[in-house]
Amino acid sequence: MSGAAFKRRRSMTHAMIHGALVATCLVCIVPLWLIISASFTDEQALVERGFRLIPAKFSTEAYRFLLADPAQILRAYSVSVLVTFSGAMVSLFLMSMLAYALSRRDFSLRKVLALFVFFPILFNAGTLPFYILMVRQLGLKDNLLALVLPPLVLPFFVLLLRTFFSNIPRELIEAAKLDGASEWLIYFRVVVPLSTPALATVGLFSLLFYWNDLYLSLLFINDKSLYNLQYLLYQIIANIQLLEEGFAGQGLKPPLQSVRMAMAVLAMGPVLFAFMFVQRYFIKGITLGGLKGD
Amino acid sequence: MLNQTKLMSAVICIGTTMMVSACAGAPVAPTAPPAATVAPAPKAADPTKAPDVAKPAPAADVPELTYHFVAFKDKDVAIIEEAVNKILIPKIGAKLKLKTYGFSDAAQKIALMLQSGETCDLISVGGFIPYLPSVATGGLAALDDLLPKNAPNLWARYKPEWWNAARVNGKIYNALNYTGWTSYAGFWARSDLIEKYKFDWKNTKKWEDWEPLFDNILKNENGVTPLLSSDVWGQFWFPTYYGYDPVDDSIGSGRGGALVGVKVGDPNRTVKLVLDTPEYRQAIDLARTWYSKGYVAKDVVPDNDMIAKRGALKYGGFMFPGTGDFSTKSMADAEWKAVPIFTQHLQQKNMLTTGIGRTGFTVCATSKNQDKAVKFIEEINQNPELYNLFNFGIEGKHWVWKDKATKIIDLPAGVTADSAAWLPNTYWQFGDRRQLYLTDPTDVGVWDRIDKGIADGDVSPVMGFTFNRKPVEKEIAQVNTVAKEFEGLNRGSADNVDAKLTEYKSKLKEAGVDKIIAEMQKQVNDWSATLPKK
Amino acid sequence: MYDDSIYLMNAVKARIVNSRTSANKRAAQPRRQRLAAWINRNGALVLMALPGMLVLFTFSYVPMPGIVLAFKDFKAALGIWGSEWTGFSNFEYLFSTGIALRIIRNTLFLNGLFIVANTICSLGTAVLLHEVHERFVSRIYQSVLFFPYFVSWVIVGYFIFILFGTEGGFINGILGSFGLEPVNWYSNPAYWPVILVLANLWHSLGYFTVIYLAGMLAINPEYFEAARIDGANRLQEVWFIMLPLVRPLVIINLLLAIGRIFFSNLDLYLNVIRNQGALLPTTDVIDTYVFRSITVLGNFNMAAAAGFFQAFVGFALVVLCNWLVRRFEPDQALF
Incomplete structure (x- = not known):
């Protein structure tokens, strides 16, 4: 095969790859654009003419409605940010240590503990016993800890991390051990730096889990000052529906459809940013390549 | 836990749409009691005899009752609580701690509270915090002795058969709230279209009489569907239009799809599968005809879409199972772009059913102050000041008089329903509605119409009976799935009606519908035997 | 040190030999020494695992005895333990006539489709992304692909309706412009397994792609270089190096998916199917049936029973699959 032909084939392949990815991305991005566009569309136009790539009639009414009480929404944002960041950080720390221990083939309790971690994925006690534990035994009603603590260790993420970690060459760990490094040192100095993409991925997932969580607020939060963003938006929508169903009337017609879309944008925005931020840790090959020089 | 999460939030969402719709415009879902027996509207308590606590105790010493209820706008809850306690402490020697809930998650939160054994005192039940499931948790106190003792005026105000509507397995757990129990199957229709086509709506007697209007809409109003519909509607x-009490309307495919019924005036109280009745056939034939003519949209849209389209005036009217006697103005303002909505009752007579027993105050089994809790119920049912404080807040701050003589009020200038700091918007939670200040002048005199409607109306032969589903839960789960699958028959979207109906019946039998009917008949018979002979 | 991928196989063999010899050695030691040696070897790892285990224990295991609710008629006043035992009566509604068969069949069939579609497509996408060397472009692709994961199912349901609505739906519009009859999508159950698979794929493609991509990024580039020197082309690299190295991730995802094969994502079904009775024959799964039933009956013991059944069967399946995995690839077994 001549070099030129090889190159041509190469660039053909690349064009095809980009073609496929661009097509897939379009399928993903068009709805996003429709949502953003709909959130800026006048309610009446939205109902009459449906979703358009460019708002049929531009309006910021939905956002004005949602942001009518800025203090309230700011507080909800800060609750969400606080819970999400503290939760995700502690969570990543706990889960990665646990997963690392489970990934070590020479760890005697490996199988038993793996089963221990796996079991709750399938079997759970249900809402009521969980509620009794949280409220009556731990007294966590209307307490932000109720939002932070339960998802600290999510079995699926632990098992994912374990699988990532088990790809780390055993020789590296053995070598470090021979050099007299303690298990802790090995974990922090060898395993963590080697696993940035994995930790970034699971950290991101954990972040998303905290950010999107509505269930725990539904169960344990009644105090309005402790509402997180998802819960506040959920309540706003529920109340609009109620208004629409004609209790309080008073000539008020909240833009239900566009508010729903604006809500999606408000809830999505910050995590999209977080996602792009975390992405810088998805860096190809840097890990092992970098280590080789040591 | 994850699975539970999804299930639970989904339960909540679905619950919301259903309950919200349950309350659409009309005064609470249930139907109505005979008016002749409605005692005169309560007057403010006679100060000379009412309070049993002569000397007001200092606020700090009196017991505190937690009171759980739903509220739309509750920002000023602390201010209301203070005002309430100022009235209450001298009267009953207790104060309240108000716990407000959003409409969407109240049911779940209260259910968990009752099931987990958390302590509480008072809960308002109704559309959002449903009565029967709350009783089923075992977390409510029976009021059979407490009511006559601590709320004698309220106890005497309603007929024993009304109280029976609140009984579950023989015990009363619910201190009824009288909300004006009239409702009629009929139309809510846009006045602008009716006037444009000079439609003689006042003389319509049955559903078919409305076809000329719908034909005009279809022909001339581009983009307007004559009748609204959604996954809920x-x-x-x-049933009540055709003279049936659906007894337990959760058996079937939802609203407008109940499967069993007992005919009004049937002395034997025969429980029937409605599919076997000629009236049902009439109903689905009407559905098929109207669907084919295009009076109903071909797509079943989610309730939210329907709501949005309704706001954009994309429908001509609403075929509603329970139009009432109250003004439709606030509904029209919120839902129909303020186009006035005409109400036409097509159901001949009001029918009083067990549904009236589902709304009211309940007391927690865990409460340490059940006597005081019931005293509060008595007080709010006879103290318009307290009652309206809960409904509208503080005069001058949350509402102003528009016409004091006819008791009409309004929001203060510059305040809308959405910016209000106190507007629970749930009159049915707080006791006897006859104390409620009006917000629309056309409602002046409404109580006379309601009293007449109840006096002239029917009483269901199974009024006061509550079906215990426990023995046939398995069958209900399956029958409902079959009913859901065939709901197209009730919507008119299924072609080949005869064949489908036969298939529907045989599948229902296979799923155990006969067993449900037999069980219900047995329970009805047992219950009839306990009634006093006339 | 890591010359080629054969190293992995050697490591496996070495491990088997090691564990055998150490087992022999162990038997010869006195008990106390063995304990000391055990602590020496495992102590630090136990300490590392401990905080996580404690959290898991508290929030998952402490309430777990509540699982007995599946076998009880719960009454708040009597408490979980005081409530009456009812044997298997809470399970009955899951196993009666026709319907039981249908919901189990639909659950397995649809979940099977989801698993296959998700795995193949997300692996494929990850491979493609791995081939993109322009870092900035790759990041844009990743973000965009991940975005649908943020979209709530309510909104996904809207989009599906915009596409498939009978009157004014996008697809019927296209059919119409070709002179074809509009299709009443929402009353024909045959189309919906496909639509559900596509909707689910759209929603979760980015999520699993990111997992697999992270696995691929962790592969030592030297493997690829070595392969290239040996004359492997791109496809061979993917086939012989990349896929075998992400296999552990695929296996763990498959095992977990199989464990939950009796469960369904209720949000997906409720929002995409939009409560259309006519679609039940192909789309009614265990969770939707349970959901409808408890919404009406309010008997959450029945929901607990369903959950127990789903978990129990799933667990049995996982144990079986895990056993198979262990026979062929001992290192990749879940436990």
């Missing part, structure tokens, strides 16, 4: 079986 749009099934055509209106």
Whole structure:
């Protein structure tokens, strides 16, 4: 095969790859654009003419409605940010240590503990016993800890991390051990730096889990000052529906459809940013390549 | 836990749409009691005899009752609580701690509270915090002795058969709230279209009489569907219109799709599968005809879409199982772009059913102050000041008089329903509605119409009976799935009606519908035997 | 040190030999020494695992005895333990006539489709992304692909309706412009397994792609270089190096998916199917049936029973699959 032909084939392949990815991305991005566009569309136009790539009639009414009480929404944002960041950080720390221990083939309790971690994925006690534990035994009603603590260790993420970690060459760990490094040192100095993409991925997932969580607020939060963003938006929508169903009337017609879309944008925005931020840790090959020089 | 999460939030969402719709415009879902027996509207308590606590105790010493209820706008809850306690402490020697809930998650939160054994005192039940499931948790106190003792005026105000509507397995757990129990199957229709086509709506007697208007809409109003429908609305079986009490309307495919019924005036109280009745056939034939003519949209849209389209005036009217006597103005303002909505009752007579027993105050089994809790119920049912404080807040701050003589009020200038700091918007939670200040002048005199409607109306032969589903839960789960699958018959979207109906019946039998009917008949018979002979 | 991928196989063999010899050695030691040696070897790892285990224990295991609710008629006043035992009566509604068969069949069939579609497509996408060397472009692709994961199912349901609505739906519009009859999508159950698979794929493609991509990024580039020197082309690299190295991730995802094969994502079904009775024959799964039933009956013991059944069967399946995995690839077994 001549070099030129090889190159041509190469660039053909690349064009095809980009073609496929661009097509897939379009399928993903068009709805996003429709949502953003709909959130800026006048309610009446939205109902009459449906979703358009460019708002049929531009309006910021939905956002004005949602942001009518800025203090309230700011507080909800800060609750969400606080819970999400503290939760995700502690969570990543706990889960990665646990997963690392489970990934070590020479760890005697490996199988038993793996089963221990796996079991709750399938079997759970249900809402009521969980509620009794949280409220009556731990007294966590209307307490932000109720939002932070339960998802600290999510079995699926632990098992994912374990699988990532088990790809780390055993020789590296053995070598470090021979050099007299303690298990802790090995974990922090060898395993963590080697696993940035994995930790970034699971950290991101954990972040998303905290950010999107509505269930725990539904169960344990009644105090309005402790509402997180998802819960506040959920309540706003529920109340609009109620208004629409004609209790309080008073000539008020909240833009239900566009508010729903604006809500999606408000809830999505910050995590999209977080996602792009975390992405810088998805860096190809840097890990092992970098280590080789040591 | 994850699975539970999804399930639970989904339960909540679905619950919301259903309950919200349950309350659409009309005064609470249930139907109505005979008016002749409605005692005169309560007057403010006679100060000379009412309070049993002569000397007001200092606020700090009196017991505190937690009171759980739903509220739309509750920002000023602390201010209301203070005002309430100022009235209450001297009267009953206790104070309240108000716990407000959003409409969407109240049911779940209260259910968990009752099931987990958390302590509480008072809960308002109704559309959002449903009564029967709350009783089923075992977390409510029976009021059979407490009511006559601590709320003698309220106890005497309603007929024993009304109280029976609140009984579950023989015990009363619910101190009824009288909300004006009239409702009629009929139309809510846009006045602008009716006037444009000079439609003689006042003389319509049955559903078919409305066809000329719908034909005009279809022909001349581009983009307007004559009748609204959604996944919640749009099934055509209106039991009360055809003279049936659906007894337990959760058996079937939802609103407009109940499967069993007992005919009004049937002395034997025969429980029937409605599919076997000629009236049901009439209903689904009407559905098929109207669907084919295009009076109903071909797509079943989610309730939210329907709501949005309704706001954009994309429908001509609403075939509603329970139009009432109250003004439709606030509904029209919120839902129909303020186009006035005409109400036409097509159901001949009001029918009083067990549904009246589902709304009111309940007391927690865990409460340490059940006597005081019931005293509060008595007080709010006879103290308009307290009652309206809960409904509208503080005069001058949350509402102002528009016409004091006819008791009409309004929001203060510059305040809307959405910016209000106190507007629970749930009169049915707080006791006897006859104390409620009015917000629309056309409602002046409404109580006379309601009293007449109840006096002239029917009483269901199974009024006061509550079906215990426990023995046939398995069958209900399956029968409902079959009913759901065939709901197209009730919507008119299924072609080949005869064949489908036969298939539907045989599948229902296979799923155990006969067993449900037999069980219900048995329970009805047992219950009839306990009634006093006339 | 890591010359080629054969190293992995050697490591496996070495491990088997090691564990055998150490087992022999162990038997010869006195008990106390063995304990000391055990602590020496495992102590630090136990300490590392401990905080996580404690959290898991508290929030998952402490309430777990509540699982007995599946076998009880719960009454708040009597408490979980005081409530009456009812044997298997809470399970009955899951196993009666026709319907039981249908919901189990639909659950397995649809979940099977989801698993296959998700795995193949997300692996494929990850491979493609791995081939993109322009870092900035790759990041844009990743973000965009991940975005649908943020979209709530309510909104996904809207989009599906915009596409498939009978009157004014996008697809019927296209059919119409070709002179074809509009299709009443929402009353024909045959189309919906496909639509559900596509909707689910759209929603979760980015999520699993990111997992697999992270696995691929962790592969030592030297493997690829070595392969290239040996004359492997791109496809061979993917086939012989990349896929075998992400296999552990695929296996763990498959095992977990199989464990939950009796469960369904209720949000997906409720929002995409939009409560259309006519679609039940192909789309009614265990969770939707349970959901409808408890919404009406309010008997959450029945929901607990369903959950127990789903978990129990799933667990049995996982144990079986895990056993198979262990026979062929001992290192990749879940436990």
